[in-house]
Amino acid sequence: MRCIAAIAGIFLLAVILWDGFETIILPRRVTRRVRLTRFFYRCTWIPWSAVARWMKPGKRRETLLSIYGPLSLLLLFFMWAVGLIFSFALLHWAARSAEVSFRESSAFWTDMYMSGTTFFTLGLGDITPHTRAARFITVLESGTGFGFLAIVISYLPVLYGAFSRREVNISLLDARAGSPPTAAELVRRHVRGQNLEALGQFLRDWEAWSAELMESHLSFPVLCYFRSQHDNQSWLAALTAVLDTCALLISCAEGALQWQSQLTFAISRHALVDLAQVLHIPPKQPVAGRLSENDLEQLRGLLASAGVAVCSRAAAEQKLRDLRSTYEPYLNAFSERLLMPYPAWKVAAGRADNWKTSAWEKISSESSVPMGAGVDEEHR
8 A cells, every 4th residue: 555655645745746847837838638727627617717707797797707817827836836846745655754753653634733833944853764765755755835935926026027018018009099999990980080101100019019918928828818807808809809800901992001911910819719729719600780781881991991901892801701711710700718809800899998998087078198098989
């Protein structure tokens, strides 16, 4: 039995340490299906999201969902710590560490106590190793515990740094594309300000944002569960607005703006598909009707009024339909899995931007607004 306990302890120790290495240290995606962390998130997210689905959409539901990301991270650390303590307890029990210390038979819980005090480097001294095997296990566990705590402490600032960088650009999108952000509003506000050069620069900036999103969220997939500050904002909504805008400009516009749209679209879709593979979220066909023919014609008219060379309507519709089929199924799958609604092509009528509202007042749409951020007459 003690030989079996030793083998089980070594196996469990190796599994937890390797899982922690893949989750925290390894800077690339892990496609292997059998993983302790993946099993943990699957077992915790299913009941958590089931409770959220039972609630009505609103602030209470979003608050519950916003808790899951940080809380799941703490629970994962706790699971690793308990698993490491238990695995070393099996090794102590196999080596008879506690029995040698007490000079008499002791229960397994004594080995658990010894393992816990050693792992957290308490150094109480009430149970001390006397054999070579026990001393080796004790030194190994204390070093493992110290390294585990150091890695966890250094991991959190990196994680929250990546989260903060993601959220900065999402907040900047508010005045440029509305709340929630939409492609139609993004194009309208830049076209009305006759600022197509700024739209091209915007796409270049979001090309870099999408690349950073892919790098950070592939390395730390838990960031996908972290919600934004406002209920109508999310990384998925921002990515949707960018992909929709790029798809529109690729299918309708010509020239340098189309070229930059192709570059931004490529990296944005790459990020979306890779994240779906990491989280094992298969694409799911969305409900039709996100963009009507009339809305598309209005957007083409906006581009033409700004002096953009616009291709024929038939060619634009077919090309846009093909582009949308390459990313909308993934957006829909993410939306259903993470309970993050992705926006339509047009902002809802009468919807004010987040910067115009507060808990005490709401700025009228007739008030002065930043250049290019005016609300269109049909939305007032």
